[in-house]
Amino acid sequence: xxxxxxxxxxxxxxxxxxxxxxxxxxxxxxxxxxxxxxxxxxxxxxxxxxxxxxxxxxxxxxxxxxxxxxxxxxxxxxxxxxxxxxxxxxxxxxxxxxxxxxxxxxxxxx
Amino acid sequence: xxxxxxxxxxxxxxxxxxxxxxxxxxxxxxxxxxxxxxxxxxxxxxxxxxxxxxxxxxxxxxxxxxxxxxxxxxxxxxxxxxxxxxxxxxxxxxxxxxxxxxxxxxxxxxxxxx
Numbered sequence: 414x415x416x417x418x419x420x421x422x423x424x425x426x427x428x429x430x431x432x433x434x435x436x437x438x439x440x441x442x443x444x445x446x447x448x449x450x451x452x453x454x455x456x457x458x459x460x461x462x463x464x465x466x467x468x469x470x471x472x473x474x475x476x477x478x479x480x481x482x483x484x485x486x487x488x489x490x491x492x493x494x495x496x497x498x499x500x501x502x503x504x505x506x507x508x509x510x511x512x513x514x515x516x517x518x519x520x521x522x523x
Numbered sequence: 524x525x526x527x528x529x530x531x532x533x534x535x536x537x538x539x540x541x542x543x544x545x546x547x548x549x550x551x552x553x554x555x556x557x558x559x560x561x562x563x564x565x566x567x568x569x570x571x572x573x574x575x576x577x578x579x580x581x582x583x584x585x586x587x588x589x590x591x592x593x594x595x596x597x598x599x600x601x602x603x604x605x606x607x608x609x610x611x612x613x614x615x616x617x618x619x620x621x622x623x624x625x626x627x628x629x630x631x632x633x634x635x636x637x
Contacts, residue, residue: 417565447626456527456614456630457566502565504626509554509579511616511626513565 417505419514426493427522434488434517436503441481445506448477448488450499451516457502461488493521525549527629529615535635536605544600544632548617552627557590557600558614560631566614572598605636 420435436446445464449457461470461477463486469478476489490497500516528547536542548555553574558566559582568582574595583590587606592598602609612631618624 449628454633456529457616457628459625459627462625506626509571509573510568511556511558512568513558515563515565 417503417512417514419501419503419517421517422515423518423520425520425522428493428495430493430521431489431491432493432519434490434501434503434519436486436488436514438484438486438503438505438512440507441484443481443505443507446477446479446486447504447506447511448475448486449502449504451502452499460501490519493519495521495523497521527615527617527627529613529629529632531632532630533633533635535637538606538636539604540636541601541603542605542634544602544613544634546598546600546615546617546629548596548598548615549619549627550596551619552617553595553620554618555592555598556616556626557598558616559584560612560614562611569600569613602634605634607636610634610636 417438447462448460463470463479474491479486498521500518502516503514505512530545555572557569560566570590571579572592587603589601612633614631616626616628618626
């Protein structure tokens with residue numbers, strides 16, 4: 414079974430801290446790795462998409478890396494803000510299917 | 524519209540009632556997916572369409588679940604004789620085409636079966 418594991422399940426940090434969210438996946442035959450943000454009662458917002466041929470993508474304070482050989486991806490958030498509080502989902506794209514992790518619930522305290 | 528639109532946003536159904544959930548994908552998007560998200564869990568795959576063809580329905584939990592996309596655009600997920608365990612958020616996603624393109628999700632329909 415294709416699985417995506419996210420660690421930690423929950424994380425609470427003070428405002429301003431840099432932080433790393435981890436994602437691991439089985440089967441290195443992926444097409445891409447996508448990170449989403451989910452706010453309570455809302456849908457999924459795409460943050461970053463890394464193609465299988467890429468090693469990282471950056472958008473503002475966010476940086477996502479991909480290591481296919483080890484089956485790992487990380488999402489780095491710099492200078493965290495209370496508005497970053499949300500659930501972050503790692504999604505593995507293979508063939509046509511998207512396989513989700515259970516997410517990391519991030520709380521950034523003012 | 525600019526994004527994936529789902530309706531209704533919220534649905535309360537009595538146990539045994541039939542429900543229909545609608546998804547309007549981004550115009551021109553070939554691929555359409557339905558996912559089910561239980562409370563505190565990540566979304567789980569239900570079914571996949573490429574244009575009007577349903578290429579994978581392996582994630583549908585029972586034969587009470589049925590999805591269609593007759594003209595290759597709007598899709599409907601129908602649940603017959605709803606049960607309490609069907610309570611979840613149902614998410615629809617679309618992407619333009621191809622296996623390596625970005626997926627865009629709607630805001631979901633929260634179904635509560637009472």
